[in-house]
Structure formats: structure tokens, C-alpha cells
Amino acid sequence: MQLALTTVNVWVQNQDEALAFYTEKLGMEVRDDVTLPEMGNFRWLTVGIPGQDVSLTLMEVPGPPVFDEDTSKKLSELVAKGAGGGLFFTTNDVRAAYKELKARGVEFAQEPTEQPYGIDAGFRDPSGNHHRLTQLQ
Numbered sequence: 001m002q003l004a005l006t007t008v009n010v011w012v013q014n015q016d017e018a019l020a021f022y023t024e025k026l027g028m029e030v031r032d033d034v035t036l037p038e039m040g041n042f043r044w045l046t047v048g049i050p051g052q053d054v055s056l057t058l059m060e061v062p063g064p065p066v067f068d069e070d071t072s073k074k075l076s077e078l079v080a081k082g083a084g085g086g087l088f089f090t091t092n093d094v095r096a097a098y099k100e101l102k103a104r105g106v107e108f109a110q111e112p113t114e115q116p117y118g119i120d121a122g123f124r125d126p127s128g129n130h131h132r133l134t135q136l137q
Contacts, residue, residue, distance in 0.1 A: 010058055012060055046058070094133055
């Protein structure tokens, strides 16, 4: 059996805001943007890095019937605090990537910092998800 990772879920507070961030600021491409009226206007929205097969599903935190109101509220709060998971991006020059992304409006919580494993920086998306940009040694 051979498995392949194709899609990763990223909880977002607002799909339009997330779409603008991941495409305009991080340079990803839209893979799917489909609204399904028969499912209460559920929107399947995916983006990905050009030339790579893995897509990110930018999924708004759902309410009922997927999650009850309390669970939905708690998950939204966790995402906003950066505790809903995160992504790790690698690059061959983290300082150059940091400058380019910062110029595009990405707000960094941590500048490029030397670590035992390489150099990394931290940033958040508009929903609060905390992501890392890393140059491995």
C-alpha cells in the first residue's frame, strides 16, 4: 500500500480574508473554490504552492450540525490564539523570504532567528494560525 498526503485542513475565521492572505501574500494558487447550495452553501476552498501537490483546505470553523455552538466557539477562540495548529514552510534563504513576505504585508511575530536546526521566523495568518518559515541546516 502506498499513501500520499494531498490535503491539509487549516481552520480559518473568514474564507475570503484567508484566500487573500494565502494567495496575495504567500503566493499560493487557488486549486478549488466551490460553493454547494445543496449543503447550505458549504464552500470547499483549497490553495497550494505552485508546483507542489499538497493543498490547504481553508475551512471556516463550522457550527451545527458539524460542531455544536459551544465547540464551534471554543475552536474559533483557539484558532485566534494560534493554538489551532500551524504550518511549517521551508526555504533556502529565510532572511530573503522574510523581507519579501514582510514587504507583501505578512506580519511576523518573530524575526529570523538562529536555532540549532537552522534559521526560522514565525508569522500568523489573519485567523490567528501560527506558522513557521524555516531554513534548515
